[in-house]
Amino acid sequence: xxxxxxxxxxxxxxxxxxxxxxxxxxxxxxxxxxxxxxxxxxxxxxxxxxxxxxxxx
Numbered sequence: 001x002x003x004x005x006x007x008x009x010x011x012x013x014x015x016x017x018x019x020x021x022x023x024x025x026x027x028x029x030x031x032x033x034x035x036x037x038x039x040x041x042x043x044x045x046x047x048x049x050x051x052x053x054x055x056x057x
Contacts, residue, residue, distance in 0.1 A: 026034075
């Protein structure tokens with residue numbers, strides 16, 4: 001790997017380490033809502049991939 005790519009990977013690792021634990025407190029309702037939004041996003045992406053595969057056939 002090149003030096004700039006290694007530096008980028010190291011920087012991303014530092015950012016991930018810094019923001020690993022959230023600094024704000026979330027209620028259980030907010031956590032459930034965010035989880036529902038994640039599932040909805042995954043559902044939408046899977047529908048788009050399915051539609052794309054159908055268009056290719």
